[in-house]
Amino acid sequence: xxxxxxxLNLSTILSYGMAYGSGYQIMGALVGSYLMIFFTxxxxxxxxxxxxxxxxxxxxxxxxxxxxxxxxxxxxTRFGKFRPYLLWVPACxxxxxxxxxxxxxxxxxxxxxxxxxxxxxxxxLRTAFEIPCNALINAVTNVEAERQKxxxxxxxxxxxxxxxxxxxxLSMVSFFGGENTSKGYMIVVGLSGILMTIFSLCLFxxxxxxxxxxxxxxxxxxAKQLSLLVTVKGLVPTVIIWVAGYIGxxxxxxxxxxxxxxxxxxxxxxxxxxxxxxxxxLLSPFILVPLFLKLFKSLKMAFIASQILTLxxxxxxxxxxGNITAVFILSGFGALFATxxxxxGAMLMAVVTDQSFLQTNVIMNGTIAALKxxxxxxxxxxxxxxxxxxLAMTGYIANAVGQEPQATVTGITLVRFGVPALMAAxxxxxxxxxxxPRLKDEKSDK
Numbered sequence: 399x400x401x402x403x404x405x406l407n408l409s410t411i412l413s414y415g416m417a418y419g420s421g422y423q424i425m426g427a428l429v430g431s432y433l434m435i436f437f438t439x440x441x442x443x444x445x446x447x448x449x450x451x452x453x454x455x456x457x458x459x460x461x462x463x464x465x466x467x468x469x470x471x472x473x474x475t476r477f478g479k480f481r482p483y484l485l486w487v488p489a490c491x492x493x494x495x496x497x498x499x500x501x502x503x504x505x506x507x508x509x510x511x512x513x514x515x516x517x518x519x520x521x522x523l524r525t526a527f528e529i530p531c532n533a534l535i536n537a538v539t540n541v542e543a544e545r546q547k548x549x550x551x552x553x554x555x556x557x558x559x560x561x562x563x564x565x566x567x568l569s570m571v572s573f574f575g576g577e578n579t580s581k582g583y584m585i586v587v588g589l590s591g592i593l594m595t596i597f598s599l600c601l602f603x604x605x606x607x608x609x610x611x612x613x614x615x616x617x618x619x620x621a622k623q624l625s626l627l628v629t630v631k632g633l634v635p636t637v638i639i640w641v642a643g644y645i646g647x648x649x650x651x652x653x654x655x656x657x658x659x660x661x662x663x664x665x666x667x668x669x670x671x672x673x674x675x676x677x678x679x680l681l682s683p684f685i686l687v688p689l690f691l692k693l694f695k696s697l698k699m700a701f702i703a704s705q706i707l708t709l710x711x712x713x714x715x716x717x718x719x720g721n722i723t724a725v726f727i728l729s730g731f732g733a734l735f736a737t738x739x740x741x742x743g744a745m746l747m748a749v750v751t752d753q754s755f756l757q758t759n760v761i762m763n764g765t766i767a768a769l770k771x772x773x774x775x776x777x778x779x780x781x782x783x784x785x786x787x788x789l790a791m792t793g794y795i796a797n798a799v800g801q802e803p804q805a806t807v808t809g810i811t812l813v814r815f816g817v818p819a820l821m822a823a824x825x826x827x828x829x830x831x832x833x834x835p836r837l838k839d840e841k842s843d844k
């Protein structure tokens with residue numbers, strides 16, 4: 399391992415941000431915000447079946463993600479441990495996501511099987527991309543400030559592309575597909591996949607894994623490595639924070655279309671509402687994240703403050719649910735604070751990765767990145783599962799704008815605002831359980 403302080407080139411920082419934050423996030427935003435309504439309203443998958451698919455996928459992820467993390471840590475090539483995955487995963491992921499938004503003329507059972515197969519493949523390939531990208535943060539530099547540059551850059555670029563996607567997704571789908579919604583989605587995700595593939599190759603070319611070494615325990619079996627990982631201080635509350643944060647964020651994004659369409663009964667406002675929560679949320683990594691760190695002097699307290707404010711905004715949205723203007727304003731502020739989780743959650747991963755090596759002397763960059771990636775996919779799955787369960791239990795009628803049962807309207811409202819509020823409360827409790835010394839803003843590069 400190179401013991402010299404390693405600063406990063408601008409090309410490395412930008413290629414990392416674009417590979418992880420551009421086309422990949424367009425696909426992720428489309429799946430997170432529109433896949434459920436595509437399944438139920440376009441492809442014709444029953445809401446209850448869609449929920450079961452999400453549960454099955456999350457169960458498989460619980461098995462697959464740690465295995466992929468250990469596999470990445472044990473990878474040995476002349477290109478490094480994590481960089482080789484950048485060469486082939488993006489193209490495979492693109493093909494799978496295109497298939498995910500296809501609408502073949504199948505029987506009801508056939509549609510369920512199609513959706514299940516490609517959604518599970520989607521989750522596996524996300525794992526194979528996210529783990530190397532996350533693990534590279536600690537592998538390319540040992541300077542905390544440089545790592546934060548990588549995290550800030552990709553979250554800023556991610557915010558831009560996510561905002562564009564969630565704000566104009568329906569317009570882009572309509573532009574490319576016309577009345578053929580499935581065709582529109584397929585073209586949009588195909589183009590985003592090409593973008594992702596190009597910048598992943600750029601990231602491969604501009605990075606070098608300088609800070610990955612082999613410990614004496616490199617060949618530990620999976621069970622032993624995971625048992626060591628559990629002993630790392632702060633890991634359990636960190637995973638709770640990740641899962642709660644991803645459930646809250648993905649519930650906010652995934653239920654918003656349903657909320658505007660069936661609770662506000664204003665389908666014409668879908669694009670404006672999605673634009674509001676996306677563009678306002680875009681300000682977080684640029685302005686609020688560094689501001690909160692400066693004001694509260696530590697990652698822990700800044701994170702807690704952001705989650706408390708997220709909780710408050712969502713509770714207020716429930717109180718003022720009958721006022722469209724108030725809902726728009728409060729939803730915007732809620733998204734502003736909720737999006738801070740993306741940056742702070744990544745910073746926690748860098749900290750716990752260092753902590754794990756110091757405590758166990760075992761390289762587990764990929765394994766810890768897998769835990770974070772699994773938390774993300776579990777959050778997506780549970781967010782969609784909660785929504786689909788509520789729709790199924792309350793008598794949801796697809797495309798029945800203004801005719802939904804009151805139970806469905808109430809259920810969607812509680813999913814949209816109640817679940818993110820609850821998850822923010824859980825995250826706050828877990829944050830208080832983190833050991834403070836590991837979260838202080840140490841100037842290790844000085």
